[in-house]
Amino acid sequence: MSALAGFYLSKGNRVSGSDLNSSQTTDSLKKQGAEIFTPRPNKFDAGQIGHSASNLKDDVDLVVYTAATQPNNPELKKAKRLGIKTQSYAQTLGDLTKQMFTIAVSGMHGKSTTTAMLALVLEKAGLDPTVIVGTKLREWGNSNYRVGKSRYLIIEADEYNASFLNYWPKIIVLTNIEEEHLDFYKDLKHIKATFKKYIGHLGKSGMLIANGQDENVVKLAKQARCKVVFY
Secondary structure (H helix, E strand, O other), rough: OOHHHHHHHHHHOOOOOEEOOOHHHHHHHHHOOEEEOOOOOOOOOOOOOOOHHHHHHOOOOOEOOOOOOOOOOOHHHHHHHOEEEEEHHHHHHHHHHHHHHEEEEEOOOHHHHHHHHHHHHHHHHHOOEEEEEEEEEHHHEEEEEEEEOOOOEEEEEOHHHHHHHHOOOOOOEOOOOOOOOOOOOOOOHHHHHHHHHHHHHHHHOOOOOOOOOOOOHHHHHHHHOOOOEOO
């Protein structure tokens, strides 16, 4: 969420948001120009306490919420009552993937590391990518995003809640597949079926870069209709 907020700030948008706790992340967004609503240390301090309907102004164009947001969240409820467009983080990032040449890094483990390495390679190669990743890079001033001027977008594509089904990349890097997030997925069969549907977003013109040492990845890659490169 913080990377997406930073991206929109860099594009000149007005960004506000709330969290249950103050952190280095919320402090960083404040410095970048975002209006942040966080809990006050005690009742005598000014400001809002965490999530509150009063945090949401009537002139907001879009409300973006995390996968952890509950339907009874006061800000989300107010947005829907006012007819303000609401989207999950994955849906909002998905819109960006449709507008740019997107490279999505997926898999149960190693996504952040692989995304970061790939992003730095493309940066050093002069391709000037925009990047949204789930970790902070010292090369970018301890930031978890980079705004480039080219058409390339590199993202860390999360499989939790099948979020990556919102993304439409041109290239998918697939590190590994195993039983994970069983609070959402029924079993490994369900996981592989969801990944197969995701890979299908590539179409015949896309490319899958697949881990040739992962049995589950290899099986799915052999069923893909796009170009496949094993590593």
